[in-house]
Amino acid sequence: MQNNSSNRQKPRIAIIGGGVAGATAAVHLGEQGLDVVLMERGPSLVNGPPICHLHAGGNLYREISQQQCLELLRQSVETIRLYRHTINKRPTVIATPTSDPEHPQALIPRLKAVRQAYQAMVRQDPHNEVLGPPEEYYRLYERADLERLRLCSQPSEPAGMDDWLIPFAQRVDLDLIQYPVIAVQEYGWSVFRLAATAMLTLQQLPHCQLLTNSTLVDAQLHEGQWHLTYHDQALQSHTMVVDYLVNACGYETGKLDDLTQNPQYRMAEFKAAYIAKWPDEQGLWPEVIFHGQRGTPQGMAQLTPYADGVFQLHGMTKAITLFDDGLTRSSVQSSQPVLPEVLQLKLTDGWPDEVVEARTRQAIAHIGKFIPDYCRAYPDGKPLFGAQQIPGEDETLRAADVSFSGYHYARIEIVKGSSALEAARKLMLHWQFADHTTSVSIEQQHPVSLSLEADKIEQFAIDLALARGYPIELAKIIGC
Template sequence: MQNNSSNRQKPRIAIIGGGVAGATAAVHLGEQGLDVVLMERGPSLVNGPPICHLHAGGNLYREISQQQCLDLLRQSVDTIRLYRHTVNKRPTVIATPITDPEHPQALLPRLEAVKQAYQAMVQQDACNAVLGAPDEYYQLYERADLERLRLSSQPQEPACMDDWLIPFAKHVDLDLIQYPVIAVQEYGWSVFRLAATAMLTLQQLPHCQLLTNSTLVDAQMRDGQWHLTYHDEDSQPHTLVVDYLVNACGYETGKLDDLTKNPQYRMAEFKAAYIAKWPGEDSLWPEVIFHGQRGTPQGMAQLTPYADGVFQLHGMTKAITLFDDGLTRSPLHSSQPILPDVLQMKLTNGWPDAVVEARTRHAIAHIGKFMPDYCRAYPDGKPLFGAQQIPGEDETLRAADVSFSGHNYARIEIVKGSSALEAARKLIAHWQLADHSTLASIEQQHPISLSHAADRVEQFAIELAQARGYPVELAKIIGC
């Protein structure tokens, strides 16, 4: 057994779990000069539920509160400033089918509130203008506008919202949607470039130790410190003594809660997104959302563009993104929700090829109902999938960050990745870990994170995508 502890004046913080939450916490704490150990059981960081956009303003969710939308906007702006090479700068188009009981006009008051909040953020700090000009945050399109754009050719580099809407206008059956159609400056987010940025940063931070292929097996509080036991990739045991313990274990957060005797009620939901190639389609696409009632056969359809005709697909139906019994809750005796065996098998052993084929085909057909030519698309890789924890009892919760329990124990439970930086800030504030000025900008606080060149991040992201068995197109920079 090895003991990695030593007498230190600085407190030592262990973060268990290297997803978006754990990786971002390690980056933020490490940039403040704190002594951090990040433990991840996989070979690299940020492997988890599918990420495809920031949810700036929560525009895709009709069911969440306006306050959550404003929280997500603020968090997303900060996230872009920290992870500047991870976004794909293209808008999102929100269309409401004629079969949907809601009307697109119902979204406008919330969009206006988010636009005004973004305007205030930019007036306060010009560096917040990361979602384009506030006056152009969203734009409405009537049918006549789309009919006009249908006759246009998209320029090689789209320069305005109209340019981005051209492929949508050409391919969508305009008889099947209500008007206005809404285009919003909601950007895409590359999970692979996020992983690359975090790993490149942690490699350069002298006070950060990254333990990949490492699994925590025990955690005991003794004499005011956490004594951790973990196994490396060769199943060899090691010990680690730290002052603070951060649980960033994603959907398995409850297991560490149980181990440390810090109970917390939560839910977990298994979700998946699918990868398809649209042959011969070389337009620069916005993301496209066709609203629908969650969990019904008419659930929301989502088309997320990547490079070279590759798209990520969601469909909020139980034949596509959602699953029977996919939303579970903590039982009486444990903080850890238990997924059905068939879903747990997907997490541990992967997917049968026939299931991947069938669900991807369902997703293609779901988009094809509104865009007939998309039915020519074909499956192009394994799904992006994972289970997502939701603290508490509100399954519509989207803006969540951190909670504290026991002695020097915290759990970061984010539903959307853009909440991770806020959670990390709260760790420092609650535990008074650093004596730095809160007036320092994100850029001043994160010089290493912001030093990476875009092409270096992209190349490392491509390597991560290849290592994980995904199309490299998911890692490439798109948009302008």
């Protein structure tokens, strides 16, 4: 199949990689009427490293800078406006164990700064009020507050922070945490509803072509155009000619950099999250973060709620989410960091059952240190896993988007999914694909994606979860 763009009136853009970065870029450029081809080697979109929350404000990780927090806040607000049916609207609780050398009060200046920035965003544009009223962005709970909530019954539809905190107050060992406990309007994010939204949108955009089960094998710049060769599912070879090439290959971004001779230094880190079912737990939980020192046995513990008692678990220890030699770096010979073979095999061939069982059980026990009843949970599916690229040399970097090099070549490298829309906008601006002299709202720019109905997205997401072998609860809408 030969697609030649030499006679086209508008440029043709190829985006390689259908993770959250590539899918969002295709949606954004396609909604502006551009001619886009999105190539993904898997059967569907957004099937990479685990996503569980927006990271609005970045308060979940203490080691990142306040400036990154403010960038992530702005990006997350914009992401909610674009992907409104992908969000699970429930708060996040941040607790600091008594064994931790840090104190929760150290977070409060950052929280105040983020709240002030959020207030300014809402004053500038009322459509930005997507994380609740700014004055209620966070709330502090002393032990007496939680002891009071312990005596309450949670309503079927929680109406405020107090209602959401009831299960936490009732189940957590309050002797093991410092005070105050912090509740923040950090929302959850469904990777399956995100994938569903992107795929349903691209299906309706007349100038977008989605090539799944397609693997790029060659890219050559010839007379000002990129000549691409790719293989389909049957290993048949095809070619196309495009004007612009966007590298959105996730942890394999370096391979396309090497192929196109556009070197870039980066790191890649393999991570995993685990799925567990908590039998007979009827409460509607917030997300819960127990802070800790990364990489130690007391590393951060994270409990992310989904529907019907299913939870996603992180533990920032080498026995759970982190892995020996899991953080690798590129070299002068290649822009592609090389993962240890045992981790690469997990990416290509899947996980041995005994490893899934052991690591999930370790994650359950890690949460169970603070929530004793959680030890009754059991593994409920394969891990959500993948490798995450980090451009540059700062492993604490969380706010990153796009860089340009060579001729009509860009690479989108995001560490947090909420940076994807920012990257897509920068593509438009840098390559002058649109007139930005007038301000156009996110809603006006994306009429197709924002016309999708929540129930249709949810059903598509459930189908994707089933096809990928995950519990359907991960795709269902929760929160209010």
